[in-house]
Amino acid sequence: MRAFTFERAESVRAAAESASNNPEAKFIAGGTNLLDLMKLEIEVPTHLIDVNGLGLDKIEVTSEGGLRIGAMVRNTDLASHETVRRDYGLLSRALVAGASGQLRNKATTAGNLLQRTRCPYFYDTAQSCNKRMPGSGCSAIGGVTRQLGVIGTSEACIATHPSDMAVAMRALDAVVETTRPDGTNRSIPISDFHHLPGDSPHIETALEKGEMITAVTLPKPAGGMHIYRKVRDRASYAFALVSIGAIIQADGTGRVAVGGVAPKPWRVDAADAALAKGAKAACAELMADARPTDDNRFKIALVERTLAAVIEETRDKP
Amino acid sequence: MKFEKPATTNPIDNLTVVGKPIHRIDGELKTTGRAKYAYEWHDPDIDYAYGYPLGSSIAKGRIRSMDTAAAKKSPGVISVVTALDVGKRDLGSKNTANLFGGDEVQHYHQAIAIVVAATFEQARAASALIKVDYAVGEGVFDLSTATKDAKKPKAEGGTEPDSSVGDFEGAFANAAVKLDATYTTPDQSHAMMEPFASIAAWNGDELTVWTSSQMIDWWRTDLATTLGIDKEKIHLMSPFIGGGFGGKLFLRSDAVMAAFAAKAAGRPVKVALPRPFLVNNATHRPATIQRIRIGATRDGKITAIGHESWSGDLPGGQPETAVMQTRLLYAGENRMTAMRLATLDLPEGNSMRAPGEAPGLMALEIAIDEIAVKLGMDPVEFRILNDTQVDPEKPGRNFSHRNLVGCLTLGAEKFGWNARGKPGTKREGGQFIGLGMAAAFRNNLVMPSGARVKLDARGDITVETDMTDIGTGSYTILAQTAAEMMGVPMEKVGVHLGDSRFPVSSGSGGQFGANSSTSGVYAACVKLREAVAQKLGFNSQDIEFANGEVRSDNRVVPLSQAAGPEGLVGEDTMQWGDLEKTYQQSTFGAHFVEVGVDVATGEVRLKRMLAVCAAGRILNPITARSQVIGAMTMGAGLALSEELSVDKRRGFFVNHDLAGYEVAVHADIPHQDVIFMDETDPISSPMKAKGVGELGLCGVSAAIANAVYNATGIRVRDYPVTLDKLIHELPEVA
Ligand SMILES: Cc1cc2nc3c(=O)[nH]c(=O)nc-3n(C[C@H](O)[C@H](O)[C@H](O)COP(=O)(O)OP(=O)(O)OC[C@H]3O[C@@H](n4cnc5c(N)ncnc54)[C@H](O)[C@@H]3O)c2cc1C
Numbered sequence A: 001m002r003a004f005t006f007e008r009a010e011s012v013r014a015a016a017e018s019a020s021n022n023p024e025a026k027f028i029a030g031g032t033n034l035l036d037l038m039k040l041e042i043e044v045p046t047h048l049i050d051v052n053g054l055g056l057d058k059i060e061v062t063s064e065g066g067l068r069i070g071a072m073v074r075n076t077d078l079a080s081h082e083t084v085r086r087d088y089g090l091l092s093r094a095l096v097a098g099a100s101g102q103l104r105n106k107a108t109t110a111g112n113l114l115q116r117t118r119c120p121y122f123y124d125t126a127q128s129c130n131k132r133m134p135g136s137g138c139s140a141i142g143g144v145t146r147q148l149g150v151i152g153t154s155e156a157c158i159a160t161h162p163s164d165m166a167v168a169m170r171a172l173d174a175v176v177e178t179t180r181p182d183g184t185n186r187s188i189p190i191s192d193f194h195h196l197p198g199d200s201p202h203i204e205t206a207l208e209k210g211e212m213i214t215a216v217t218l219p220k221p222a223g224g225m226h227i228y229r230k231v232r233d234r235a236s237y238a239f240a241l242v243s244i245g246a247i248i249q250a251d252g253t254g255r256v257a258v259g260g261v262a263p264k265p266w267r268v269d270a271a272d273a274a275l276a277k278g279a280k281a282a283c284a285e286l287m288a289d290a291r292p293t294d295d296n297r298f299k300i301a302l303v304e305r306t307l308a309a310v311i312e313e314t315r316d317k318p
Numbered sequence B: 001m002k003f004e005k006p007a008t009t010n011p012i013d014n015l016t017v018v019g020k021p022i023h024r025i026d027g028e029l030k031t032t033g034r035a036k037y038a039y040e041w042h043d044p045d046i047d048y049a050y051g052y053p054l055g056s057s058i059a060k061g062r063i064r065s066m067d068t069a070a071a072k073k074s075p076g077v078i079s080v081v082t083a084l085d086v087g088k089r090d091l092g093s094k095n096t097a098n099l100f101g102g103d104e105v106q107h108y109h110q111a112i113a114i115v116v117a118a119t120f121e122q123a124r125a126a127s128a129l130i131k132v133d134y135a136v137g138e139g140v141f142d143l144s145t146a147t148k149d150a151k152k153p154k155a156e157g158g159t160e161p162d163s164s165v166g167d168f169e170g171a172f173a174n175a176a177v178k179l180d181a182t183y184t185t186p187d188q189s190h191a192m193m194e195p196f197a198s199i200a201a202w203n204g205d206e207l208t209v210w211t212s213s214q215m216i217d218w219w220r221t222d223l224a225t226t227l228g229i230d231k232e233k234i235h236l237m238s239p240f241i242g243g244g245f246g247g248k249l250f251l252r253s254d255a256v257m258a259a260f261a262a263k264a265a266g267r268p269v270k271v272a273l274p275r276p277f278l279v280n281n282a283t284h285r286p287a288t289i290q291r292i293r294i295g296a297t298r299d300g301k302i303t304a305i306g307h308e309s310w311s312g313d314l315p316g317g318q319p320e321t322a323v324m325q326t327r328l329l330y331a332g333e334n335r336m337t338a339m340r341l342a343t344l345d346l347p348e349g350n351s352m353r354a355p356g357e358a359p360g361l362m363a364l365e366i367a368i369d370e371i372a373v374k375l376g377m378d379p380v381e382f383r384i385l386n387d388t389q390v391d392p393e394k395p396g397r398n399f400s401h402r403n404l405v406g407c408l409t410l411g412a413e414k415f416g417w418n419a420r421g422k423p424g425t426k427r428e429g430g431q432f433i434g435l436g437m438a439a440a441f442r443n444n445l446v447m448p449s450g451a452r453v454k455l456d457a458r459g460d461i462t463v464e465t466d467m468t469d470i471g472t473g474s475y476t477i478l479a480q481t482a483a484e485m486m487g488v489p490m491e492k493v494g495v496h497l498g499d500s501r502f503p504v505s506s507g508s509g510g511q512f513g514a515n516s517s518t519s520g521v522y523a524a525c526v527k528l529r530e531a532v533a534q535k536l537g538f539n540s541q542d543i544e545f546a547n548g549e550v551r552s553d554n555r556v557v558p559l560s561q562a563a564g565p566e567g568l569v570g571e572d573t574m575q576w577g578d579l580e581k582t583y584q585q586s587t588f589g590a591h592f593v594e595v596g597v598d599v600a601t602g603e604v605r606l607k608r609m610l611a612v613c614a615a616g617r618i619l620n621p622i623t624a625r626s627q628v629i630g631a632m633t634m635g636a637g638l639a640l641s642e643e644l645s646v647d648k649r650r651g652f653f654v655n656h657d658l659a660g661y662e663v664a665v666h667a668d669i670p671h672q673d674v675i676f677m678d679e680t681d682p683i684s685s686p687m688k689a690k691g692v693g694e695l696g697l698c699g700v701s702a703a704i705a706n707a708v709y710n711a712t713g714i715r716v717r718d719y720p721v722t723l724d725k726l727i728h729e730l731p732e733v734a
């Protein structure tokens, strides 16, 4: 970990401004991802801006009947919120499938969306990695890739986005609210928020320099059955090999987002349209351009089988 | 004392304290955080410095040069000591890879520098500033291809790599029913909670080291060799160890670097190895490829059994002795075993809990399940039919005590084994349900073990030995032994462990610790009892120690009085005769498990586990049970998720943290039951006990794999049994 200076921001605007003035600055929320990465010198900010004290920890109903979730709402509080559990069960279930109780008590909505990949080569600074050191090469390709991505990847990077929460947010059509250093606000649909790696895997999101997340809003409840199914080698405290976040209506239509397979929560319009026809049809659309490695080819079959089980579960229940 | 003849009646048989379910006497210290582990020693008067290591970023080659200028200038840095500075060192007798020193790189994350600074954070930050110029060498990292050059290893410690009885090839060729299958186990990590950590302090030419070691004397000896100093100049302490599982049997780089760093910094230095070092800097259990052939008659008698195993290690290393149990576990007239060793440039392979037997039984006990299936026999019945009461390679040699059959029968009854259905036929909700079982087998080893036992004027007893407590309960069972021998309650006994000023003990490893070290205390107590008798002028033959008193005929004297103001001391070392050679001494058990396999995803989750163990006298059912359930938990991880993933191009274990190397977590472990057979083994020791710490691991992983087969009809022969090996054969999801 490199030495850094620390500041407690006075306002959202001041935080964003400070971040844009200092090219090596980073916001710190729960710190559960950032501090680990700093200890390993994967992240080397020289200045930290604490954004915890800015009143961004509220959950409110919006005028459209949706929900506005403050950027600093802790994962535990979000998962256990009454409205979330009732109307956005998918989000609640995805959250509690992630990390551990202690981590969820610290982790925030914004931090969770921005957590970085768990590619093991990204974590070993002795290995080349295009995400960590742009242009240095990707040592994962041709190496140990069982956990890594099968779709949306590139020649430069095959890492996945590891978040469970983001998969639910994607299925729920969340919108990320931000404030820029000049004081202007933006609303970024979650579908556009995470970038695919292409030839610049170090650019992971639509956020501009200094731009700060203030909230995530959800449209009004979509109804239907909400299922989050996380598949992993051990029963807890492991990132997903594959996860399915689905909202399925009584008539079998619905939406599905997939985790553990791509550099972002993976959702395809054509797959949603095919969902009523069953898992095979939906999966064919979801995984249409998949480029797995020998180690992780199984994920494609796993997505289909897991989705089939999810659909079956909705049929079992009235 | 030398243990040469089977034990007869002795004071331990009173069982007033020994054998009782007594809670750990160090439990309160641990639960209140007052037990001091190596890194936590803190003398407020000492200005400790902190060392942070740098590991090699290549797997093989040579260091051409190192540039430490930036690190030396970094804030707080006191000194930087590199492998080039200290030069090549003599290799410790128990080490295969160099720990620190010289320009040769033998494996990834080999320690090549230690940065010492005023704070841990400063040292860590500075370590990242060192630039290293390597001449990269060509390494061999893939066991599956390296086996073609594998060689027959040297016989180590009486272990011949090959064995052969009768005509295996002929008998196998002619057998009515045959199995020929190959199994693999991956590289596995000890993954203990407490990392390697040491504090070193020099006083002139004398060195004091607080460390985390299972074997005080081995460490001290090898540290002296590596530093090139006299062993007598080293004082080593390791009173509490936060898990070792064999990883802390042999001197590690933290102690060596701490010693060099403390010398260079001119003050005491603390060094803890970062988590990734536990994988690539330390030792691991090597991967194996095992071929097993079994031939049987139609009515289920084994006529031929062959087990070959390939593993790899650095030059000068040893094989994983995965065939050893096959020499002893089942009958059969025609037999062969063989071990071959390939050269690999991965980190050093070495002992991990139940070395040999754990991976060996992972394979053998699936093979037994498979041949039972071919025969249409119940696997419990098949094992009972092929039981042997003699060493099958040397039929003149009996087992000291062997009740495998009892374990199998009782386990089957208690577990409800009869309810087992045909493979792939039982479904509950979204899971296939299956039952599986395996035999457990682990040799019982003994090691010389010394102790000093003191009696003071208050009638208090103090035990001193360099024995270690690696979380096993040594403190408690040694106190029980002394209390029983001296006829005092537990509260009157204090135990001090893990200090090189105390008599050399067995240490903790190979499940020899409990039986050997209690025997050492037994021997010292016999001496102390004699001293008491002599002091009081009693005839030591018919003297009784009970209730804090010594009794002979009509005379009763409180121990405190016998001690006198000076107190009395008994010191001795238990030595072992040749009962180990004349009898085969082993421990036995049976594992039963129930699993559920997700019909769609193939995720395997445990539902119930039972182990029945026959391991001689159980010295304390609480600590013994905790060993067995811990081992069952470890076996669950080895069966279902643990695998060090090798990058075969760059030669290192990629998943070098606890997020990537998945041990079992709480949610993976269901209800566990342990039953101990009520038995004693007088041939094993005066305690009539045997080891139990590793038995619980032996066979459990195969029982899980067999249960997965019973649940799904899918036979996985490559560990770990992960869902990607199952889903392609599972039925379609509707
Ligand atoms: C052992 C372990 C296991 C885990 N398992 C899982 C799991 O199974 N599933 C899962 O989904 N996650 C898992 N996680 C990840 C966890 O969810 C994240 O660490 C957490 O959500 C990050 O939130 P945080 O508030 O602590 O973020 P921080 O660490 O504080 O920040 C993360 C990033 O977000 C940026 N940031 C923070 N706030 C803002 C803001 N308002 N605007 C702009 N940028 C901001 C920071 O600069 C930083 O780059 C695990 C983590 C650990 C350590």
Ligand code: SF4
Residues within 6 Å of the ligand: A117, A119, A120, A121, A122, A128, A129, A130, A131, A132, A137, A138, A139, A140, A141, A148, A156, A157, A158, A159, A201
């Ligand atoms: S896959 Fe991406 S994150 Fe992993 S090493 Fe390659 S570039 Fe880095």
